[in-house]
Amino acid sequence: MSGDLDVDLAVRLLGGTPTHENRDPVLLRHWAVAATEFGRRMTPRAETVRVVERDGGLDAGLLARYRSRPPVVEVYTDTVERAERLVAERGWRHWFPEGSVRAAALAHEQAHAWLHHTAVRAEFKRALGHTALRFGRRRLYAYVAGADEVAAHAYAHAACGLGRSPLLLTEALAAAVSWESEN
Amino acid sequence: MGVVILLVMAAGVAAMLTRKLPTAFALVLLAVVIAFLADAPLTGKGSVLDTVLQEGAPALAATMIAILLGSWLGKLLEETGIAGTLVRKIVEFGGDRPVFVALGVLAVSAVVGTVTGSAPAAMLAGLIGIPAMIAVGIPKVTAAGTVLMGIAVGVPFELPVWQFFSTALDLPVDTVRGFMVKLFPFALVAAVAYVLVESRRRGVEHTWSLKSVRARPARGDRRRRLGDAPWYALLTPAVPLTLALGLDVAIIPSLLGGVLYALVTTTRPREMNRRLLRTLYGGFEVAAPPITLFVAIGILLAAVKLPGAVDALQPLVKSVSPQNTVLFILVFTLLVPLCLFRGPLNVFGLGAGIAGVLVATGIYPAVAVLGMTASYNQVFGVSDPTSTQTVWSAQYAGVSPHQVMLRTLPYVWAVAFGGLCVTAFTEL
Numbered sequence: 001m002s003g004d005l006d007v008d009l010a011v012r013l014l015g016g017t018p019t020h021e022n023r024d025p026v027l028l029r030h031w032a033v034a035a036t037e038f039g040r041r042m043t044p045r046a047e048t049v050r051v052v053e054r055d056g057g058l059d060a061g062l063l064a065r066y067r068s069r070p071p072v073v074e075v076y077t078d079t080v081e082r083a084e085r086l087v088a089e090r091g092w093r094h095w096f097p098e099g100s101v102r103a104a105a106l107a108h109e110q111a112h113a114w115l116h117h118t119a120v121r122a123e124f125k126r127a128l129g130h131t132a133l134r135f136g137r138r139r140l141y142a143y144v145a146g147a148d149e150v151a152a153h154a155y156a157h158a159a160c161g162l163g164r165s166p167l168l169l170t171e172a173l174a175a176a177v178s179w180e181s182e183n
Numbered sequence: 184m185g186v187v188i189l190l191v192m193a194a195g196v197a198a199m200l201t202r203k204l205p206t207a208f209a210l211v212l213l214a215v216v217i218a219f220l221a222d223a224p225l226t227g228k229g230s231v232l233d234t235v236l237q238e239g240a241p242a243l244a245a246t247m248i249a250i251l252l253g254s255w256l257g258k259l260l261e262e263t264g265i266a267g268t269l270v271r272k273i274v275e276f277g278g279d280r281p282v283f284v285a286l287g288v289l290a291v292s293a294v295v296g297t298v299t300g301s302a303p304a305a306m307l308a309g310l311i312g313i314p315a316m317i318a319v320g321i322p323k324v325t326a327a328g329t330v331l332m333g334i335a336v337g338v339p340f341e342l343p344v345w346q347f348f349s350t351a352l353d354l355p356v357d358t359v360r361g362f363m364v365k366l367f368p369f370a371l372v373a374a375v376a377y378v379l380v381e382s383r384r385r386g387v388e389h390t391w392s393l394k395s396v397r398a399r400p401a402r403g404d405r406r407r408r409l410g411d412a413p414w415y416a417l418l419t420p421a422v423p424l425t426l427a428l429g430l431d432v433a434i435i436p437s438l439l440g441g442v443l444y445a446l447v448t449t450t451r452p453r454e455m456n457r458r459l460l461r462t463l464y465g466g467f468e469v470a471a472p473p474i475t476l477f478v479a480i481g482i483l484l485a486a487v488k489l490p491g492a493v494d495a496l497q498p499l500v501k502s503v504s505p506q507n508t509v510l511f512i513l514v515f516t517l518l519v520p521l522c523l524f525r526g527p528l529n530v531f532g533l534g535a536g537i538a539g540v541l542v543a544t545g546i547y548p549a550v551a552v553l554g555m556t557a558s559y560n561q562v563f564g565v566s567d568p569t570s571t572q573t574v575w576s577a578q579y580a581g582v583s584p585h586q587v588m589l590r591t592l593p594y595v596w597a598v599a600f601g602g603l604c605v606t607a608f609t610e611l
Binding site for chain 1 (some may be wrong): 267270271274275276277278279311314315318319320383384385386387388389390391392394395417513581
């Protein structure tokens with residue numbers, strides 16, 4: 001898993017997102033690269049969002065959640081702790097320093113909130129370049145499901161100075177939690 | 184004896200509620216017990232074996248065929264990618280406005296709801312629609328409820344449902360259609376209100392989910408090769424509706440028209456035979472649970488219409504049935520929760536028997552009973568946490584059916600109130 005490039009992980013995430021069932025892998029890779037680039041370049045405005053720490057994330061399969069009404073970021077402490085332990089077990093501390101999982105969770109959700117701003121959304125769609133309709137030289141850009149998730153992970157990657165994309169951590173954590181629940 | 188029959192019915196409801204017996208088995212057992220209590224002979228005219236079991240089982244045959252054809256059409260919508268393409272286009276055009284996506288999935292669910300019902304309808308619209316809504320930020324409960332509310336918008340125009348009410352209540356299809364057209368605006372307004380109000384109340388939600396990175400199961404190589412359905416094939420769900428509603432064509436040929444249109448717009452001539460057979464056999468599998476239920480409902484209807492049962496139940500039911508317009512609306516609106524949890528007013532359970540009693544005893548005109556049961560059907564179809572479409576949608580979205588019930592119930596209760604008002608003011 002750690003041998004996969006970050007972009008491969010992003011392509012896998014897009015491929016598993018509904019509406020992309022029969023997409024060309026080359027197109028998915030193009031979107032993954034574009035969304036990652038966009039996420040890395042994002043400069044979200046710091047907004048006052050309440051942060052709540054909660055338990056029960058492992059059961060729900062969640063590490064963090066952003067809700068807009070009222071604006072709140074929920075960080076699931078049990079999942080964060082399990083992720084930190086996993087980093088230590090796998091010897092990935094040089095990629096994910098102590099405390100970086102929580103910081104990445106906050107940055108990830110901040111990126112999602114930012115991607116809801118109209119101007120940011122429009123710029124993001126242009127960056128992805130997927131056309132929904134074309135009238136002569138004019139074209140209407142289409143929404144690409146899952147691309148905002150890739151961008152949010154890329155932003156967390158860059159903003160927290162991580163060695164690898166948090167997608168690697170998410171995949172490893174999902175596999176570990178699934179294995180533990182089955183055994 | 185009427186009291187004993189009512190007690191037996193209550194025991195039947197308890198058996199269904201506690202899942203001691205599957206609904207269909209419980210209804211058949213109830214029918215046989217009611218027939219014996221009504222002093223029906225074992226064989227001959229008005230008997231347990233000949234009238235209740237032999238004549239009752241195929242009594243709703245036309246409904247069963249309509250259900251089968253609806254399921255066949257549903258399978259075609261799935262296999263040819265028509266339903267998936269509709270949802271995909273909506274997400275591409277409006278994905279950055281979650282409310283727009285939810286309204287779009289609501290519309291697709293309504294269209295699918297006109298073709299087929301229950302879990303297959305929820306799966307047709309929800310397999311792509313629910314995760315797509317969640318991906319754009321719609322909260323999970325709202326996403327599951329949107330598919331269910333959408334299907335309920337389509338139900339007034341679901342041709343197998345017209346056939347069911349027409350046969351079960353012995354009403355012309357035109358009469359059923361007339362009431363359904365009046366019920367539709369209530370279902371539509373409630374569904375749109377659900378999406379708008381719930382989106383405003385709950386806003387958007389994004390998760391760092393461990394599930395999002397797990398690969399989804401492949402949906403078959405055939406689908407992968409086919410890609411999107413052509414735009415003119417997307418009109419398929421409108422074909423049976425146009426034929427039945429606009430051109431007055433009978434229900435079964437209307438549904439066959441839809442099957443034919445889906446086939447010729449999506450399939451190469453040399454593949455038609457195989458696709459038709461494959462989807463038809465798949466349709467049988469989908470239609471098996473509702474057809475089993477309709478066999479049991481036919482048997483129950485035959486039992487409650489026996490002269491002995493009618494004589495026993497008439498005075499009792501008459502004494503508790505409100506005749507005043509306002510009381511009718513008030514009482515039956517308050518009784519709405521009794522169609523949940525396989526309750527006694529569930530029209531695909533004991534409710535069909537109660538409707539049969541009301542019609543057979545002449546307490547209300549058949550068209551008023553249609554209004555009542557069709558209104559309850561709107562509630563049952565969306566909010567009942569034991570109905571297959573609610574369970575499937577909730578679990579697929581990752582929430583509990585009870586959460587979906589609590590969120591959707593106020594809206595569908597209002598729909599039932601609207602339907603009962605129309606019934607009381609036009610049919611009583």
